Amino acid sequence: MRLITFTQDTAPRPGLALSDGVGLDLAAADPSLAGGWPELFSDLDRIRRLAQRYVAEGTEFDATGEAGSIAPPLLRLSQVRLLPPVLSPSKIIAVGLNYRDHAAEQNKPLPAAPLLFSKAPSCLQAPHGPIEIPAELVRVDAEAELALVVGKRGRAIPQERAAQHIAGYMCLNDISDRAAQYADRQFFRGKSLDTGGPCGPWLVTPDELPDQALGLRITCHWNDVLMQDSSTEQLIFTPHFLISYVSSHMTLLPGDIITTGTPGGVGVFHKPPVFLAPGDVVEVAIAGIGAIRNPVVRWEPTP
DSSP, X not given: OEEEEEESSSSOXXXXXXXXXXXXXXXXXXXXXXXXXXXXXXXXXXHHHHXXXXXXXXXXXXXXXXXXXXXTTEEEGGGSEEEOSSSOOSOEEEEESOBHHHHHHTTOOOOSSOEEEEEOGGGEEOTTSOEEEETTOOOEEOOEXXXXXXXXXXXXXXXXXXXXXXXXEEXXXXXXXXXXXXXXXXXXXXXXXXXXXXXXXEEEOGGGSSGGGTTOEEEEEETTEEEEEEEGGGBSSOHHHHHHHHHTTSOBOTTOEEEOOOOSOOGGGSSSOOOOOTTOEEEEEETTTEEEEEEEEEEOOOO
């Protein structure tokens, strides 16, 4: 399943992308399915059975195009705004230097253990929303990443049981203010820029993907120029290992995000380095999951 959060002149609502063009409004299909995804992850089997009632109708609509008729609880995805699949995680845990090719481009040895840092949850942005850069920030970079969302609470989770705690996978762009990152000699401020965590376009449940979402092509384009082109097979520490490792020190809660690192090709390690500027468009895509595409704009404070 592909789990979405959307708005259509309403408060955010949970839904499903039944196909590329048709979605299902879960609260309209079953009013007891209110709230957001963290509260609903425990009901995924029930939601899967509900979705089966509408899959055939959604596929038929896609075949006929926009001329086809559609009625609630089905909806046209082109007519809603997709939001981050999870709106308010208790934490976002990120992993540095977790791709072999990213370590190679820095001439660094592979780490013996994951390098963890956090991003402020307020950084999250919609899959097609703008990346807002204040005028004084001139060394802002983009990083294509595979992110997982926790579906079940757990502490000290054994690696062999980690799969039970993953609700789904999504794309995430780890926007990074390199000047702040290097000046502070730690990552939190530089990685927590408002709108600096575009993600989505949906959560793909693990049953739709290879084990641990490994072996998937991951790319990042800036203005249609290919910057990063790798595979999640290059991950040093796998999603199941990361679930176990992170939970050894902190309780993971439904809706928490672990973003697994970026492959080689980020702007700061190009020769010469390149950085984002207003007018740019950045696309992160992962095979089997989807793509997010975000324009870069100048942010100005409100007078």
